[in-house]
Amino acid sequence: KQEVTQIPAALSVPEGENLVLNCSFTDSAIYNLQWFRQDPGKGLTSLLLIQSSQREQTSGRLNASLDKSSGRSTLYIAASQPGDSATYLCAVPKSSGDKLTFGTGTRLAVRP
């Protein structure tokens, strides 16, 4: 059974810092890896999707990397802003057409 863990569970940083969020998965047989953010009491917003054959994916100030063999992904946020405050979740499907297994999430607070 796939288990997805995110460390740290919570993080507080001052505005402007660069930061890294971690995602670990126990079964390296994944189809892709997806990163989402969730604002309090709201649904999720898709941030990045990395195919299993890719090493990284970038969108604006966000960069996600994937190391399938070691079961790890990182989400790098450059020059953090208060608007980045949210919970960040990673998720993996085992194969095409499969469901998503979500990580435990990292709650990020960026202080002005």
Add this chain to the structure above:
Amino acid sequence: KAGVTQTPRYLIKTRGQQVTLSCSPISGHRSVSWYQQTPGQGLQFLFEYFSETQRNKGNFPGRFSGRQFSNSRSEMNVSTLELGDSALYLCASSQTGPSGDTQYFGPGTRLTVL
């Protein structure tokens, strides 16, 4: 393009009752997935429907059921509610399914069971 909508947004029920939640996907999306989110268990997959057929199912009891209509709108039903069913229920839509492309989530339905 209108986003994913879920109704109702908030719901209060008592133990033993049943409830039906609705999800309208983005126009053109044929896949709808449902998730339960609680502080203790996090986000857990309930089921996914694609073109009116259940394609995947999570590890939830038979009290949780769903269906999808020809216009891709989906409903989920929970019968004989228990206190532990209190959660945020999220649905997500996409063109091909949760693994293949970007998932668009609705705002969720907050269910409280008393």
